[in-house]
Amino acid sequence: MSSSSLRDVARNAVRDEVVRAAWELFAEHGFEATTVDQIAAAAGMSRRTFFRYFAGKDELILDKLLEVGDRLADALAARPADEAAWPALRAAFDVVVTAQDQSPEPSRRLGRLLRDEPGTRGTMEERRRRWTDTLGPLVAERLPDHRLAAGRAVAGAALACYDAATDAWIDAPDTRFATHLDLAMKAVTAAA
Amino acid sequence: MSSSSLRDVARNAVRDEVVRAAWELFAEHGFEATTVDQIAAAAGMSRRTFFRYFAGKDELILDKLLEVGDRLADALAARPADEAAWPALRAAFDVVVTAQDQSPEPSRRLGRLLRDEPGTRGTMEERRRRWTDTLGPLVAERLPDHRLAAGRAVAGAALACYDAATDAWIDAPDTRFATHLDLAMKAVTAAA
DNA sequence: TCGGAACTGGCACTCAGTGTCAATTTTGGC
DNA sequence: GCCAAAATTGACACTGAGTGCCAGTTCCGA
Numbered sequence: 001m002s003s004s005s006l007r008d009v010a011r012n013a014v015r016d017e018v019v020r021a022a023w024e025l026f027a028e029h030g031f032e033a034t035t036v037d038q039i040a041a042a043a044g045m046s047r048r049t050f051f052r053y054f055a056g057k058d059e060l061i062l063d064k065l066l067e068v069g070d071r072l073a074d075a076l077a078a079r080p081a082d083e084a085a086w087p088a089l090r091a092a093f094d095v096v097v098t099a100q101d102q103s104p105e106p107s108r109r110l111g112r113l114l115r116d117e118p119g120t121r122g123t124m125e126e127r128r129r130r131w132t133d134t135l136g137p138l139v140a141e142r143l144p145d146h147r148l149a150a151g152r153a154v155a156g157a158a159l160a161c162y163d164a165a166t167d168a169w170i171d172a173p174d175t176r177f178a179t180h181l182d183l184a185m186k187a188v189t190a191a192a
Numbered sequence: 193m194s195s196s197s198l199r200d201v202a203r204n205a206v207r208d209e210v211v212r213a214a215w216e217l218f219a220e221h222g223f224e225a226t227t228v229d230q231i232a233a234a235a236g237m238s239r240r241t242f243f244r245y246f247a248g249k250d251e252l253i254l255d256k257l258l259e260v261g262d263r264l265a266d267a268l269a270a271r272p273a274d275e276a277a278w279p280a281l282r283a284a285f286d287v288v289v290t291a292q293d294q295s296p297e298p299s300r301r302l303g304r305l306l307r308d309e310p311g312t313r314g315t316m317e318e319r320r321r322r323w324t325d326t327l328g329p330l331v332a333e334r335l336p337d338h339r340l341a342a343g344r345a346v347a348g349a350a351l352a353c354y355d356a357a358t359d360a361w362i363d364a365p366d367t368r369f370a371t372h373l374d375l376a377m378k379a380v381t382a383a384a
Numbered sequence: 385t386c387g388g389a390a391c392t393g394g395c396a397c398t399c400a401g402t403g404t405c406a407a408t409t410t411t412g413g414c
Numbered sequence: 415g416c417c418a419a420a421a422t423t424g425a426c427a428c429t430g431a432g433t434g435c436c437a438g439t440t441c442c443g444a
Contacts, residue, residue, distance in 0.1 A: 007390085035430065046393045051432065085383040122313035125320075132356075143383060149372065150379035153356035157380045160348030164324075168341045180341065187342035188349045189384040191277040191335060192377070199410095199421085227399065238424045243401065 015053055015063070018043040022060045027109065031061075031117040058123045064110070065127040071095055073134045085142040085151075089135075089158040090185055100177045107177075111170045132156050157192075161185045207245055207255075210235040214252045219301065223253075223309040250315045256302070257319040263287055265326045277334040277343075281327075281350040282377055292369045299369075303362045324348055349384075353377045 021042040025034040036057055040050040054060060076092035083091075100107040114120050132155050139158075140151025165180035172180070213234040217226040228249055232242040246252060268284035275283075292299040306312050324347050331350075332343025357372035364372070 036432090037430085048394070048433095049392055052391080056432070118314075121315075121317040122310075125313040125317040128317075139383075143379060147375070147379070149356060149360045150375060152359070153353045153376035153379050154383045156352030156356050157349035157384070160352045161345045164341060164345035164348050167344070183339070183342060184345035185384070187335060187337075187339070187345050188380070191331075191346045192349070192381040192384045228401090229399085240402095240425075241423060244422080248401070 019060055019063060031113055032119045062123050062126055066130055068096060069131045069134055076138050085139050085154050088142055097178045097181060108170055111166055131159055161188060211252050223305055224311045254315050254318055258322055260288060261323045261326055268330045277331050277346050280334055285373060289370045289373060300362055303358055323351060353380060
């Protein structure tokens with residue numbers, strides 16, 4: 001058992017290093033223009049081995065996004081049980097929001113990459129589904145009827161606000177993400 | 193001028209025929225398993241020519257989705273100008289909803305394809321962006337502050353309800369799409 | 385130390401997508 | 415009806431992602 005967990009430690013360390021190396025190349029040449037061969041070479045492994053660590057180039061980015069999703073889910077679960085869904089979601093977003101407002105540049109870079117590179121569309125949709133899958137049940141608990149389908153809809157709506165806020169924030173330097181998110185979520189509150 | 197428009201007519205006719213041929217193959221073998229060579233052969237053209245009519249295999253599906261988005265935008269624009277955003281969106285969705293409840297099988301097939309085939313993720317995200325781009329401004333007009341960013345957030349939230357409803361509807365035969373959509377949109381109304 | 389299991393790299397393959405070029409068809413002007 | 419320019423087409427070759435297969439190596443427990 002300890003051997004297999006040791007293997008996992010090594011595997012995760014390798015994965016992290018590959019992601020790190022890949023990200024440098026993405027920042028310099030963009031996502032599409034960076035080939036798997038370059039990434040593998042930069043990480044010191046063969047192309048074939050790269051595909052044993054990652055299902056595809058997408059996963060290099062999806063990894064980061066899923067980690068954020070997990071942090072979001074933890075934050076939501078940590079909110080008071082009697083708090084309503086929408087304010088609880090807004091509060092849960094704060095774990096991401098404050099981190100991004102603290103050091104905006106890395107997030108802005110990632111945001112631009114996800115927005116502008118056509119090759120990352122599939123990754124965006126995958127993120128949306130995974131986040132909805134993890135947040136949906138947690139949101140349902142905070143709804144009057146506790147319905148999963150309703151929880152998924154509300155989680156999706158909140159995510160739409162998050163994405164709209166991200167879009168607006170990326171192109172508006174010297175503004176805080178929190179401001180855009182408040183605007184978006186309040187607009188839905190008022191409209192719906 | 194008439195010559196160039198004649199060209200366009202021919203071009204559109206060819207496009208439609210290719211989409212038709214492709215859809216038969218998709219229905220039988222799935223999206224991923226169908227190669228561009230097969231589609232081109234079925235449509236009676238060379239592989240190279242196929243790529244002159246479509247930017248990629250995705251576009252065969254995106255075409256249909258964008259057409260739905262246009263119908264949605266028209267329906268929304270046709271709603272009374274003083275109707276609030278959320279009910280107007282719900283009413284606009286009806287042009288799609290009723291059509292799907294009339295003959296559900298084609299839509300269910302498309303829905304399953306988009307949900308289950310990993311190769312269509314990018315198309316889904318592209319659809320989301322395009323629909324948000326067209327609906328966002330129309331929604332903004334119906335908001336108290338007329339802000340585009342707010343309109344995009346509300347449009348995205350409504351889309352999330354539409355998608356959640358689609359998800360639930362696909363796996364629930366003998367239920368109406370309208371029911372799921374009402375549930376989703378009311379859940380957001382109550383939560384937000 | 386030995387044997388199996390896991391890890392690795394190389395090779396060959398399929399498929400999507402693109403650039404190039406030559407052949408063919410279409411179109412507009414005469 | 416004829417001809418030159420322009421558009422359309424198909425063939426070939428290429429890059430890059432992703433996968434299957436196999437052989438060599440490393441690592442770990444018995």
